[in-house]
Amino acid sequence: MDNINVLIIEDKPSESDALIKGLQANNYTIAGLATNHKDALSLFYNNKVDIVIIDIFLNGLPDGLAFAESINADPNASKPFVFLTSSTDRKIFERAKLTKPFSYLMKPFNELELLYALELAFEKFYAQDDVFLSEEENTVISKEYLFVKKGKLLKKVDISDIIYIEVEEKYCNIITEKEKFVILISLTKILELFDSTVFCRTHRNFIANTKKITEIIPSDNLIILQGNHRVILSDKYKDIINKTYILK
Template sequence: MDKLKVLVIEDTPAESDRLLAVLHANNFEVVGVAASFKDAMALYYSATPDIAIVDIFLNGNPEGITFAEAISAVPGAVKPFIFLTSSNDRQIFERAKLTHPFSFLLKPFNELEVLYAIEMAIEKFYGQHEVTEEETNATVSPEYLFIKKNKSLKKVAIADIVYIEVEERYCNVITQQEKFVVMISLNRIAEYLNPAVFFKTHRNFIINISHASEIIPSDNLILMQGGHKVTLSDKYKDFLKDTVIFK
């Protein structure tokens, strides 16, 4: 489980300090603080943040909006970003909205608002912002599984997942080092997993084949790295025919 990398674009040190304190306190990794549009662009491409918090006004100009426009213009380059502003001015908001920000943060903000804004931005960016749906604590992206943990947000690389086990309404996500409980349906996760790597071996299990160390069909068992044992049911044995990974 990794920290989320955050880029802060803010020209007022007092404000950025407050923001950094909140982020650090909640286990985010701040990859940099940019005070201008130029710095922001440089940092954005060098530090590869997971999310950017952008003050609309930099040095008295709405350069934050320019930044949003610049990163949105490059396909595949855009990451979730949050606008930070002290103004509830309609004109500024209307203009900012054209860049499709993933969240707004209105100054003065408190810790919870910052965390919630980040959470919303991630959800929205990966198209899972369905406020009317069941409560969930995770967002799936092609590379990461974002998991809410104590108000904060963590990410788990999809490739690190050894297997996922369904337990009632939850999923247990097991990596080589850790184990998380995720409130998300197995089918929902499965949608975002690479079908060449992840296979269903049982109605309650999805395994990452690259982490499998041994398959014992006679015992209906798969041995995973880290000593985990996964059940293989007859119904799902077919997948073995399609795979040629035998170490």
């Protein structure tokens, strides 16, 4: 599991220091700190950023809003973001609301509020509401990553690293090259949100990454994956052989 990269756009050092301290204490990685609109854009496009915290007012101007509007305009580049504001000015909020999905953090905030705002931004951005706060799930799925909440911490997992997934009732065992962990998510949601050309069901309880298959042994109903992981191939899902053949 990797840390989440946060880009901070904040002109006041006192504020940004508090932010950085709070984020680092909760295992977030700071991808960069911009103090103006221009820097913010270059940092955003030149770094791997998972989420952006944007102060609405930069040097007295609502440049933060302008930045959010510009990254929102590019659907490929856009990332979740949280507005940081000390104002409850209705006009500003009405404008901010237009930059959907909209989440905000009111200054002054405590550490919990910061984490809560970030989690909310992920949920809203990937349109998977009420995941981190519910007891049934703890993972938000994007195209590239799984964002998993482990205790108080939020982590990400590169989906392409996943070798296979084993389903056990409400839980899913995720097996990557390096590690193995359990997440709370429903199977249907995985099937719905994962790339179906890459991840195929091989058994009622198994989903395999076809790119990680090293060998298929139909006679033994077995698939051997990278790192010598084995998953069962049931008769129902045997057409996976045809797909993998084409892929290879």
